[in-house]
């Protein structure tokens with residue numbers, strides 16, 4: 001089985017409005033930890049703040065969809081002025097669909113952006129959304145996350161950064 005995101009980029013900042021327009025993406029659901037900031041980080045990089053500002057300027061709908069704690073998600077939500085939901089229960093489709101419906105645009109014009117192949121990409125794919133996989137922002141994380149990274153690396157070994165065809 002091949003598990004592929006629609007697009008693979010090194011960092012969220014690489015995901016500019018031009019690429020999103022070419023993909024006909026009008027809204028982004030954003031994972032928080034290791035996607036927008038390292039899981040141990042207590043501040044959001046200025047580059048990420050600038051990226052959010054530019055996408056907002058381009059008219060993109062944005063929401064945070066995280067399995068993280070409410071206090072963590074609230075902090076990032078306030079910093080970036082993006083509505084956020086914590087403890088969403090990814091990879092179950094309801095986690096993405098609740099936030100996606102609020103955008104009021106077709107589901108296939110919304111992309112989930114995250115660092116985990118199973119929770120962020122596979123789950124969103126099940127929900128009928130587009131998917132973008134980013135490299136994790138740090139090497140840290142929980143033990144089970146680190147173990148999953150090895151599995152993800154194997155599954156993605158022939159999928160370089162850039163557009164990837166979804167195949168199963």
Ligand SMILES: [Mg+2]
Nearest residue numbers: 031033034115
């Ligand atoms: Mg994450």
